[in-house]
Amino acid sequence: MSRTSTRRRGREFQAALWLARHPGSVLAPGAVTASGMELGWSTTGGITGAAALGLAGWYRAHPDTFDRYAAPHLRAWRRRWVRYVGPRWRDIVRACELSSTHRKTGEELFPRLLRVRSASPHVETLFVKLVKGQHLRHFEAKLPELTEALKAQRVAVERVKPMVIALIVQRSEPFTEVIDAPEMPETVDAVDFTDIYVGEDEYGNEFRLGPLGQHVFIAGATGAGKNSIPASLLRGMAPALRDGLVRLWICDPKQMEFAALAPVAHRYATATEDCAELVGEYVADMQATQRELSAQGQRKITVCRETPLNVLIADEMGALLAYGDGASARELRKSLALVGSQGRATGHSMLGLVQEPTKDTVPVRELFTVRVCLRVTSASHVDMTLGEGARLRGALADEIPNVPETAGIGYVVRQRTRTPLRVRSAYVSDTEITELVDFVRGTTRLRAVS
Numbered sequence: 001m002s003r004t005s006t007r008r009r010g011r012e013f014q015a016a017l018w019l020a021r022h023p024g025s026v027l028a029p030g031a032v033t034a035s036g037m038e039l040g041w042s043t044t045g046g047i048t049g050a051a052a053l054g055l056a057g058w059y060r061a062h063p064d065t066f067d068r069y070a071a072p073h074l075r076a077w078r079r080r081w082v083r084y085v086g087p088r089w090r091d092i093v094r095a096c097e098l099s100s101t102h103r104k105t106g107e108e109l110f111p112r113l114l115r116v117r118s119a120s121p122h123v124e125t126l127f128v129k130l131v132k133g134q135h136l137r138h139f140e141a142k143l144p145e146l147t148e149a150l151k152a153q154r155v156a157v158e159r160v161k162p163m164v165i166a167l168i169v170q171r172s173e174p175f176t177e178v179i180d181a182p183e184m185p186e187t188v189d190a191v192d193f194t195d196i197y198v199g200e201d202e203y204g205n206e207f208r209l210g211p212l213g214q215h216v217f218i219a220g221a222t223g224a225g226k227n228s229i230p231a232s233l234l235r236g237m238a239p240a241l242r243d244g245l246v247r248l249w250i251c252d253p254k255q256m257e258f259a260a261l262a263p264v265a266h267r268y269a270t271a272t273e274d275c276a277e278l279v280g281e282y283v284a285d286m287q288a289t290q291r292e293l294s295a296q297g298q299r300k301i302t303v304c305r306e307t308p309l310n311v312l313i314a315d316e317m318g319a320l321l322a323y324g325d326g327a328s329a330r331e332l333r334k335s336l337a338l339v340g341s342q343g344r345a346t347g348h349s350m351l352g353l354v355q356e357p358t359k360d361t362v363p364v365r366e367l368f369t370v371r372v373c374l375r376v377t378s379a380s381h382v383d384m385t386l387g388e389g390a391r392l393r394g395a396l397a398d399e400i401p402n403v404p405e406t407a408g409i410g411y412v413v414r415q416r417t418r419t420p421l422r423v424r425s426a427y428v429s430d431t432e433i434t435e436l437v438d439f440v441r442g443t444t445r446l447r448a449v450s
C-alpha cells in the first residue's frame, strides 16, 4: 500500500519493528535476565561461562567441524554487529548515494540489511532489501564506491528475488604463495585412491580428491591452472601407475601439457574421432569389468593388477563435444554418459577439463561427482560449473584476477553444506611431470618420499 500521509511512523513502532526483525537481540538478553532472576546470577554466570568454555574446547579440539558448522554463524554474527550495525550500514549506503528520500515525508530511506552470511573468513554475503524504485542496476553502478566504502578487495552483486539483492564482499586473498607439487610416495601401500592430496583450502586444510569412485570436472579459462589438479593426482598415485594398478587413458586434442604423459598412458588420442574411439574402448573395458564383477557376485572392485583403477583424462571437453564432427561428438557424449553413470563401481573414473562450461558441456557436467571452478571469464560459468546459486553463496570465480599469480585458485562446493570453498591446487611444473614419467618408467629413483 502506498503511503499518503506526510507523517512518519512513530518511534515506538519503529523500535517494535526493529525488535521483531532481530528476535535474537531480544531473546538472548531476555533469556540471560530470566535465568539470572530465576536461577540466581552466579548460576547464570556459570552456565554462560560453561557455554563459552564448551565453544572454546570445540574450537581447539575439532577444527574441522568447528570451521564447518560453528565458525560461519559466529563470524557472520560478529561481522553483522561490528561492521554493519545500523549507523555504519546507513553511512556506507549514504556515502555511495544509494539512499533515497520519501517524496511526502522527506524521510531518508535506506536499503535494509536483511542478513549477513560468511561461509569463509574471506567472503561475506550481504542480503539487502531494496528501497522502492531501486534496482540491481543502481548497485551495479556503485560497485567501485561500495568496494572502497566497505574496505573490501572486491564486491559483486546478484539479484536474489524481487526487491532483494545479495552483495558478495571479498575481504582478503588466502592464497598468496604457490603450493609445492605433491611428493610421490614410494610404494603402493602409501596410496589411498579415495583420498589424494592436491592442494589446500582457504582454512589451511589439505584439499584432497579421490579418483576411485569419483568423476572430477575442472573448469577454468586458459591459463587458470587446470592441469595441476590431474598432475597432482597422478603424482599422488605414482607407484600405482608404475606397478600397473592404475591405467591412464588420455584424450588430448590440444596436445600440450598432457602430451608429456603419453609414454606412461595406456591409451592416448588427439583427433576427435580417435578420442571417440578411445572412449568407446573405455566403455567396453568398463562393461567387461561389470561382467566379471557380476560373475563373482561383487558390487565393486578392489584395486589390484587384475582390476586396476582406470583414469580417463578428457582435456578440452568443450572442444571435443562442441566443435568436433557431429557423429563423433554424439558418440562421445553417449560414451561419457555411460562412464559417468556406471564407471564408479568398476573403477573407471573421469577427469574432465573445460575452458568454458557452455550448454554443450553442462549436461555432461551433471555426470561428475566433484566439480572445481578455477578462474572463469563469465559470472554465468560459475553456476554452470558448480550448480545453481554457487556464485551467490560466494564462489566468485569470475572475479579471480587474470594474472599468473592466481593460477590454480578456484572453488569447490562442499557436498554436505553446499558452501563454496576457496582452494588452490599445488603447482606441478614440467620438470615435475618429467620426474613422474621417469619414476613410472623406472628410469629414476625418487627425489623425495612422503
Ligand SMILES: Nc1ncnc2c1ncn2[C@@H]1O[C@H](COP(=O)(O)OP(=O)(O)OP(=O)(O)O)[C@@H](O)[C@H]1O
Pocket (backbone or CB within 6 Å): 178, 179, 220, 221, 222, 223, 224, 225, 226, 227, 228, 256, 257, 355, 404, 406, 407, 408, 409, 424, 425, 426, 427, 428
Ligand atoms: N597450481 C598452480 N599454482 C601456481 N601456478 C600455476 C598453477 N597451475 C598452473 N600455474 C601456472 O599457470 C600456467 C598455466 O597453467 P595451465 O597450463 O595448467 O593452465 P590451463 O588452465 O591448463 O590453461 P590452458 O587451458 O590454456 O591449457 C602454468 O604455466 C604455470 O605457470
